[in-house]
Amino acid sequence: METLVLHKDKLKDFLKALGDVRLVAPVTVAGKTQFCEVADIDAVELDLNNYTATTKKVMFPQTETMFAFRSTPDGVKVEEGGPAPKTVVFGIRPCDARSFVTLDPLFTKDFNDPYYMKRRAATVLIGHACAEPTNRCFCPSVSGSPAGTEGLDVLLTDIDDGFHVQVVTDRGKEAISGAKSLLTKATEAHNKQKQAADKASAAKIKRSVNLKKMHEILPKAFGLPEWKETGSKCIGCGICTYNCPTCHCFDIQDEGTPYQGRRLRTWDACMFSEFTMHASGENPRHDRSERLRNRMLHKFSYYPRNLGFISCVGCGRCIELCPVNEDLIQILNTVREVCNE
Amino acid sequence: MDATKSLRAIAREVLGREDIACLIGYEKGSYGFRAQPCVLTEPDQADRLIFSPLCVHNLTNYLTLEQIGPLSKADIGKGKIAVVVKGCDSRAITVLCAENGIKRENLYVIGVHSPGVVDLKKIERRFPNAVEPAEVSLEGDSFTITCEGETASVPRSELVNAKCLRCKNNVPQGCDVVVEGPEHSMEDDFADIAALEAKPLEERAHMWQEQFSSCIRCYACRNSCPLCYCSECILDKLRPQFVRRSVDFPENLLFHSARAFHLAGRCIECGECERVCPQDIPLMVLNRKLARDVKELFGYEAGADPEQKALFVTFKPDDPNEGIL
Ligand code: SF4
Ligand code: SF4
Ligand code: SF4
Ligand code: SF4
Ligand code: SF4
Numbered sequence: 205m206e207t208l209v210l211h212k213d214k215l216k217d218f219l220k221a222l223g224d225v226r227l228v229a230p231v232t233v234a235g236k237t238q239f240c241e242v243a244d245i246d247a248v249e250l251d252l253n254n255y256t257a258t259t260k261k262v263m264f265p266q267t268e269t270m271f272a273f274r275s276t277p278d279g280v281k282v283e284e285g286g287p288a289p290k291t292v293v294f295g296i297r298p299c300d301a302r303s304f305v306t307l308d309p310l311f312t313k314d315f316n317d318p319y320y321m322k323r324r325a326a327t328v329l330i331g332h333a334c335a336e337p338t339n340r341c342f343c344p345s346v347s348g349s350p351a352g353t354e355g356l357d358v359l360l361t362d363i364d365d366g367f368h369v370q371v372v373t374d375r376g377k378e379a380i381s382g383a384k385s386l387l388t389k390a391t392e393a394h395n396k397q398k399q400a401a402d403k404a405s406a407a408k409i410k411r412s413v414n415l416k417k418m419h420e421i422l423p424k425a426f427g428l429p430e431w432k433e434t435g436s437k438c439i440g441c442g443i444c445t446y447n448c449p450t451c452h453c454f455d456i457q458d459e460g461t462p463y464q465g466r467r468l469r470t471w472d473a474c475m476f477s478e479f480t481m482h483a484s485g486e487n488p489r490h491d492r493s494e495r496l497r498n499r500m501l502h503k504f505s506y507y508p509r510n511l512g513f514i515s516c517v518g519c520g521r522c523i524e525l526c527p528v529n530e531d532l533i534q535i536l537n538t539v540r541e542v543c544n545e
Numbered sequence: 546m547d548a549t550k551s552l553r554a555i556a557r558e559v560l561g562r563e564d565i566a567c568l569i570g571y572e573k574g575s576y577g578f579r580a581q582p583c584v585l586t587e588p589d590q591a592d593r594l595i596f597s598p599l600c601v602h603n604l605t606n607y608l609t610l611e612q613i614g615p616l617s618k619a620d621i622g623k624g625k626i627a628v629v630v631k632g633c634d635s636r637a638i639t640v641l642c643a644e645n646g647i648k649r650e651n652l653y654v655i656g657v658h659s660p661g662v663v664d665l666k667k668i669e670r671r672f673p674n675a676v677e678p679a680e681v682s683l684e685g686d687s688f689t690i691t692c693e694g695e696t697a698s699v700p701r702s703e704l705v706n707a708k709c710l711r712c713k714n715n716v717p718q719g720c721d722v723v724v725e726g727p728e729h730s731m732e733d734d735f736a737d738i739a740a741l742e743a744k745p746l747e748e749r750a751h752m753w754q755e756q757f758s759s760c761i762r763c764y765a766c767r768n769s770c771p772l773c774y775c776s777e778c779i780l781d782k783l784r785p786q787f788v789r790r791s792v793d794f795p796e797n798l799l800f801h802s803a804r805a806f807h808l809a810g811r812c813i814e815c816g817e818c819e820r821v822c823p824q825d826i827p828l829m830v831l832n833r834k835l836a837r838d839v840k841e842l843f844g845y846e847a848g849a850d851p852e853q854k855a856l857f858v859t860f861k862p863d864d865p866n867e868g869i870l
Binding site: 233234235236238256266267338339408410411429432433436437439440441442443446447455457459468470471473476478490491492493523525527528529530531533534 | 574575576577579580581582583584602606607610611612613614615617618673674675676752755756758759761762763764765767768769781789790791792793817820821823824825826
C-alpha cells in the first residue's frame with residue numbers, strides 16, 4: 205500500500221484532520237502517561253516515548269455494562285448498550301496492536317462476543333513504531349517487531365523531518381483521507397530512512413526467549429518442583445494480568461437492587477486466589493505457584509494449542525511492573541533448562 | 546558487599562539447623578536494577594543471598610502467606626522461618642506479633658543495618674534500559690552504581706527511596722542476629738503532609754479524584770503490604786459485597802478509604818504499597834496523614850517500640866480525651 209510522509213509540525217493538524225471520531229491517544233493524567241479519550245488535541249503527548257500504558261481497555265474496558273434493567277409498572281425494562289463510537293487509537297505500539305490480533309479468535313471462535321467485536325469493528329489503529337525499545341521489550345521472540353504492522357491500519361515511523369506513514373489497510377486509508385493535504389508521497393530517500401530506523405530499533409532489543417516447542421515442553425514441566433520455588437515469590441496481585449495486553453479473563457456481576465441495576469463484566473485475574481475458588485470453599489489452585497504456573501501454561505501452551513497464537517506479544521510489561529521480579533523470560537528459560545530441551 | 550558476605554555466613558549456619566524450616570532473603574534479580582526475594586532451605590544455597598540498596602522489598606510480607614517457598618500450608622509451623630529484615634521491615638514484625646498475626650517464637654529474625662534502598666523508578670530513569678544485572682553500593686554519601694560495564698557515582702539523596710530520607714531508625718529491632726553497618730536516625734516532621742493540607746480543598750479533591758480514578762484495582766498495594774493479611778479481605782467478599790467490582794471513582798474511593806483506614810495506627814511506612822503501584826498512586830500520603838493523626842491524637846507510632854501493644858486494643862483508664870468508655 206501507500207507510503208507517505210508527514211512533517212513533524214503537521215502532527216497536530218493531522219490529528220484534527222481525523223475528523224469527528226473518538227480519539228484515544230497518550231496523555232498525561234495524574235502525572236502518568238495513559239491512553240485516554242482526548243478532548244483537547246493540545247494535550248496529546250507528541251514526544252511519543254515508549255510508555256508502559258496499555259490500550260487493552262479500548263476494546264475490552266475494565267468495567268463494561270452489558271445491560272441495565274429496571275422494573276416498571278409495565279414489567280422489567282432492559283436496556284442494552286448502544287453501538288460503539290467510531291474511534292481512532294493514535295500512537296499505539298506495534299505489540300499492543302498485535303495483541304488484538306491474538307485476542308480476536310478468543311472473542312469469535314465459539315461465540316461472537318458482541319461487546320469486543322463492536323469496538324473492534326469501529327476502531328482504527330494508527331501505530332507508532334518504537335524508536336526506543338526498552339529493556340522489557342522482547343517482541344521479536346514472539347514473532348513481533350518494533351516496526352510490526354500486524355493489527356495496525358496505519359504505521360508512523362520517525363524519520364528525519366517527521367514521520368514516514370505506512371498505510372496498511374483500506375480502513376487506514378479511509379481514516380486518514382481527511383489529512384490528504386498534509387501528506388506527501390514518500391520518496392526513495394524517505395523509504396531508506398524508514399528502513400534504517402527499523403533496523404536501528406530492532407538492534408536495540410536486548411532481551412529474548414527461545415519459545416521453540418514451548419507449548420509441548422510446558423505440559424511436561426507441569427509437575428516440576430521448580431514451580432514451587434519460582435512461584436512462591438509471587439504475591440498474587442493483578443499487576444501482570446491487568447497490565448498485559450493479551451490477558452483477557454473477566455468476571456460477570458450484577459450490581460444494584462432487584463428493582464434496578466446493571467449486569468457488568470469486569471477484568472478478572474488468574475493470579476487472584478478467588479479466581480478458582482469454588483462455592484464449596486475448595487480451591488483447586490490453592491498456592492500462588494500453581495497460579496503462576498497456570499499463567500505461563502495458558503499463555504505459552506493452552507492458548508497456542510487452542511487458538512493458534514501465543515498469548516503474549518512480548519511487551520514485557522508484566523516483567524517491568526511485577527513487584528517481586530517474576531520474569532517470564534527467566535521462568536521459561538528455567539523450564540527449558542530443567543526439561544533438558 | 547560486606548553485608549552480603551556476613552549474611553551468607555549467617556545463612557549457612559542457620560539453614561543447617563534442625564529447627565529452621567527455611568530462610569527468606571534476597572537474591573540477584575533477572576535484569577538491570579532488580580533484586581528478587583528468594584526462599585532457601587539448604588545451607589549450600591546460602592551463596593545465592595545478596596544484600597544491597599537494591600533489596601527494596603519488605604520480606605515480612607511473606608510471613609503471613611499460606612505458602613512460603615516450597616513450604617505449603619501443612620508444613621508451615623513445623624519449623625522456624627528465618628527472614629532478612631531492614632529497620633523498617635523489622636517494625637512490621639513488631640506490629641504482626643502485637644496483633645497475634647504471627648508468633649515471634651516461630652521466627653528467626655536476621656536484621657541488616659540498611660544503608661537505604663534505591664527508588665527503583667528514579668534509578669531506572671537515570672540509567673535507562675539496563676539489562677545486565679547492575680550493582681549498587683553506598684560509599685560515603687553516594688551510591689556507586691555499576692551498570693552495563695560502566696561505573697558512576699550519584700549522591701544518595703538523588704536516588705534513595707523517600708522513606709529512607711525520613712527513616713526513624715535503620716537499626717532493626719528485636720532481631721536474633723544483626724549484620725551491622727552504619728546507623729542513622731532522622732526526625733520526621735511530616736512536612737509533606739502539612740504542605741498538602743495547606744492546599745485548598747478543591748485542589749486536593751481534584752488530585753484525589755484523578756489519582757483514585759486511575760487506580761486499576763490490581764490490589765498489589767494490599768498484597769504487598771505485610772500488615773494487610775486478613776485471610777478473608779472485605780474487598781474480595783461477595784456475600785455481602787462491601788465494595789463493588791466496578792472500577793470507577795466512587796468504588797475506588799471506597800476501596801482506598803478502607804485500605805488506608807485499616808492501616809491507621811498499624812502502617813509502619815515501609816512504602817511497599819506505593820513502590821509496587823503500577824499507576825504511581827501516592828499511597829504514602831494517605832498512610833502518612835493517618836500516621837501523623839495517630840501520633841498527634843494518641844502519641845502512638847506503629848511498630849516503634851518492640852514492647853508496644855496494638856493501638857486499637859489498648860485504652861488508658863486516665864485517657865484525657867472523650868471516648869467510648
Ligand atoms: S507475578 Fe508479579 S505481578 Fe504477577 S501476580 Fe505475581 S507478584 Fe503480581
Ligand atoms: S505476558 Fe507479559 S510480555 Fe507477554 S504480552 Fe503479557 S504483559 Fe506483555
Ligand atoms: S515490545 Fe516491541 S513493539 Fe512493544 S513497545 Fe517494545 S519494541 Fe515496541
Ligand atoms: S497498587 Fe495502585 S493501581 Fe493497584 S490497587 Fe493499589 S492503588 Fe490501585
Ligand atoms: S500500608 Fe504501605 S507503607 Fe504501610 S505497612 Fe503496608 S505496605 Fe508498608
